[in-house]
Amino acid sequence: EDQVTQSPEALRLQEGESSSLNCSYTVSGLRGLFWYRQDPGKGPEFLFTLYSAGEEKEKERLKATLTKKESFLHITAPKPEDSATYLCAVQAGGSNYKLTFGKGTLLTVNP
Amino acid sequence: EAEVAQSPRYKITEKSQAVAFWCDPISGHATLYWYRQILGQGPELLVQFQDESVVDDSQLPKDRFSAERLKGVDSTLKIQPAELGDSAMYLCASSSGGFETQYFGPGTRLLVL
Numbered sequence: 069e070d071q072v073t074q075s076p077e078a079l080r081l082q083e084g085e086s087s088s089l090n091c092s093y094t095v096s097g098l099r100g101l102f103w104y105r106q107d108p109g110k111g112p113e114f115l116f117t118l119y120s121a122g123e124e125k126e127k128e129r130l131k132a133t134l135t136k137k138e139s140f141l142h143i144t145a146p147k148p149e150d151s152a153t154y155l156c157a158v159q160a161g162g163s164n165y166k167l168t169f170g171k172g173t174l175l176t177v178n179p
Numbered sequence: 180e181a182e183v184a185q186s187p188r189y190k191i192t193e194k195s196q197a198v199a200f201w202c203d204p205i206s207g208h209a210t211l212y213w214y215r216q217i218l219g220q221g222p223e224l225l226v227q228f229q230d231e232s233v234v235d236d237s238q239l240p241k242d243r244f245s246a247e248r249l250k251g252v253d254s255t256l257k258i259q260p261a262e263l264g265d266s267a268m269y270l271c272a273s274s275s276g277g278f279e280t281q282y283f284g285p286g287t288r289l290l291v292l
Contacts (some may be wrong), residue, residue, distance in 0.1 A: 072221070083273075085282055099278050100278060102280070102281075107290065110286065111183075111272075111285045112270070112283045113283070114280055114282060117280060153187070155222075156239070159278060164225040164234065165210065165274070165277055165278055166212070166227060167223025167224070167281060169220075169253045170221050171220055172221055
């Protein structure tokens with residue numbers, strides 16, 4: 069069974085204080101690893117897809133990296149508007165395209 | 180920018196009543212998903228459609244939940260009767276097919292009293 073574990077559950081940063089979120093996974097034949105951002109009361113917003121170990125993707129202050137067992141979401145010099153829950157999900161190879169999500173990391177950035 | 184539409188955004192109902200949620204995917208997206216998200220948890224797949232056909236409904240509580248996508252475009256998820264434990268956010272997502280990125284709608288927040 070595919071499993072995704074995210075840590076920490078919650079993270080509080082000061083504006084400008086860089087940090088990383090972790091997503092560890094076990095999956096039978098990884099097809100893709102996805103990062104989403106979710107604001108309170110809203111649906112998840114797509115950020116990145118990573119397909120193979122060693123791959124990296126960047127968007128503004130965010131950078132996602134992937135190894136064979138985990139992914140990191142690095143946040144550089146965060147701003148208060150980066151406060152949200154960040155969800156990690158894996159998609160396994162095969163005929164079923166479902167995403168298996170972790171519980172998320174609640175990030176709070178204080179001004 | 181194309182978006183997934185859902186309605187209603189909020190629904191309050193009493194247990195044993197019937198509720199229905201509607202989803203209109205991004206135009207041209209053949210694959211449609213319904214997820215349920217309990218507060219503090221990640222979304223979990225309930226049902227997946229490819230065009231008008233159900234691909235996976237293994238996690239759908241079929242004694243009370245039903246889903247349809249009659250013309251392969253918009254979709255309806257129904258709960259009858261609703262139970263207290265059904266209180267959650269119901270999310271619809273769509274993709275252009277297969278392993279492509281899934282884009283989520285704003286969700287329907289259901290509260291069962």
